[in-house]
Amino acid sequence: MENFLEQMSEILEVDQVNLGDNLEGFEAWDSLATLSIIAMADEEFGVSIVNQEITDAKTVEGLYNLILSKQNA
Template sequence: MEDFLEKMAELFEEDTVELTDSIVDFDAWDSLTSLSIIAYSGEEFQKSITSAQIIEAKTIGGLYELLKSN
């Protein structure tokens, strides 16, 4: 989980992120960030996700749950 939070902070250009943080509220949220998350999910979780699924996850915690689910 700590590695995931560190990676999300890096992708969203923040010092830290919390599980309750809203994905779309980050200043760095854009299509490039979405693509970076999609690439990360494939590399680290062997999971293929879409931009719509990222938005539907709503929070960093929701995204983590999406990536951990089968």
């Protein structure tokens, strides 16, 4: 999880993210951030996610749980 949080903070251009943080609350939240998350999920976790799933996840924790659930599917 630590690696995931580090990558998310880099994508979202902040020093640190917390599990409860709302994705849309970040200043850097835009289509490029979404594409970066899709690429990160594929490269680092070997799962494919789409924009709508990211939107539905709502929080950093929701996104992490989404990726884990796809890994375990």
